[in-house]
Amino acid sequence: NAGVTQTPKFRILKIGQSMTLQCTQDMNHNYMYWYRQDPGMGLKLIYYSVGAGITDKGEVPNGYNVSRSTTEDFPLRLELAAPSQTSVYFCASSYVRQGSGEQFFGPGTRLTVL
Amino acid sequence: GENVEQHPSTLSVQEGDSAVIKCTYSDSASNYFPWYKQELGKGPQLIIDIRSNVGEKKDQRIAVTLNKTAKHFSLHITETQPEDSAVYFCAASNGDFGNEKLTFGTGTRLTIIP
Numbered sequence: 001n002a003g004v005t006q007t008p009k010f011r012i013l014k015i016g017q018s019m020t021l022q023c024t025q026d027m028n029h030n031y032m033y034w035y036r037q038d039p040g041m042g043l044k045l046i047y048y049s050v051g052a053g054i055t056d057k058g059e060v061p062n063g064y065n066v067s068r069s070t071t072e073d074f075p076l077r078l079e080l081a082a083p084s085q086t087s088v089y090f091c092a093s094s095y096v097r098q099g100s101g102e103q104f105f106g107p108g109t110r111l112t113v114l
Numbered sequence: 115g116e117n118v119e120q121h122p123s124t125l126s127v128q129e130g131d132s133a134v135i136k137c138t139y140s141d142s143a144s145n146y147f148p149w150y151k152q153e154l155g156k157g158p159q160l161i162i163d164i165r166s167n168v169g170e171k172k173d174q175r176i177a178v179t180l181n182k183t184a185k186h187f188s189l190h191i192t193e194t195q196p197e198d199s200a201v202y203f204c205a206a207s208n209g210d211f212g213n214e215k216l217t218f219g220t221g222t223r224l225t226i227i228p
Binding site for chain 2: 004031040041042043044045048050058059090092096102103105106107108
């Protein structure tokens with residue numbers, strides 16, 4: 001299994017541009033998550049999904065959109081990029097069931113908005 | 115919502131000595147407390163977790179303790195080795211299954227001095 005894969009690894013955007021961060025998992029996990037990690041800070045949840053067709057906001061959803069049309073894919077869309085969205089973005093997945101549900105993280109996407 | 119505080123932010127210990135990282139949480143309903151290790155350029159990886167019905171859990175050189183009354187939990191690493199150098203995050207969750215949504219601490223950068 002490849003686990004959780006993310007593309008691209010790095011990206012520089014200009015203010016106002018848009019982009020989609022891709023995330024795919026091959027573990028048949030039901031839950032998927034998007035986090036952002038700012039320097040010296042922990043991970044903050046942007047959006048999460050409990051299954052295909054179902055998404056919900058996390059702690060910091062403003063400026064982002066998600067969709068989950070399949071179990072495997074959970075893309076994160078940035079519209080009108082702003083410097084405040086400069087961060088490292090991590091996608092994660094887990095198989096949530098009673099008594100378990102370790103979150104597996106991808107390698108991250110480092111995004112800079114200038 | 116849940117708030118997780120983590121201390122210290124940086125920690126340096128001599129190889130072979132022990133390291134302790136502490137976290138406090140605010141939501142008494144939290145029932146799942148994982149610890150993640152993040153190596154440079156990678157996503158976080160689960161190293162140990164504990165549920166609220168258990169006071170202590172050990173896995174080789176790593177142990178976690180939980181004090182529900184005081185709402186704090188700690189990570190203990192004994193006989194530290196150079197490969198233990200990384201950033202460590204604590205987290206807390208109060209989902210139905212105990213692990214659906216995590217609130218992370220701000221991280222501790224642990225450096226093992228050879």
